[in-house]
Amino acid sequence: EVQLVESGGGLVQPGRSLRLSCAASGFTFDDYAMHWVRQAPGKGLEWVSGISKNSADIGYADSVKGRFTISRDNAKNSLYLQMNSLRPEDTALYYCAKRPPTFPAFDSWGQGTLVTVSS
């Protein structure tokens, strides 16, 4: 069974940093691109960042470019999101999601970790 378990969320002041992690199991992690998608309270879904299976290709939404860094450790079956210079508008539930190689959608999601940016 595919499992994606996010951690690292919490309450943080504007301008501070946070590092999210996503532990993967139940599939061959290094066969899949991985992504972060967020959802602000009561709002829709927003793609944040994605990384190819070998980390060669990385992309970011304009809203986080230059502040967030995605990475992965295939030996540890883990995905990360380093978030710097956090803003109140970054407040959201952050999901990690798995993207299969055969079609551009997200076929498994974690339960999310909540990031709240507030003074």
Add this chain to the structure above:
Amino acid sequence: EIVLTQSPGTLSLSPGERATLSCRASQSVSSSNLAWYQQKPGQAPRLLIYGASTRATGIPDRFSGSGSGTDFTLTISRLEPEDFAVYHCQQYGSSPPYTFGQGTKLEIK
């Protein structure tokens, strides 16, 4: 950026009825790049449809997707109580590579 607009915002129907949800794109989207998700309160999204019309693993056949170009539709043929949720469409393109619609809430009438 391709903007996806979902309608209606809220759809009120009864179990057993047919639901038709719309997703309109601001520019043409390849059918292979359009997906639908279901999200229940307090849960993560679940992939229903990819490639505009292919059901994901384990998705009942009462769910179907159709459309092309800028207009896509998710149809639920006979609503079951567990189908009442929020539905999101998503496209894959460029800059940003993935965008979502704002969601349609399907509620019990």
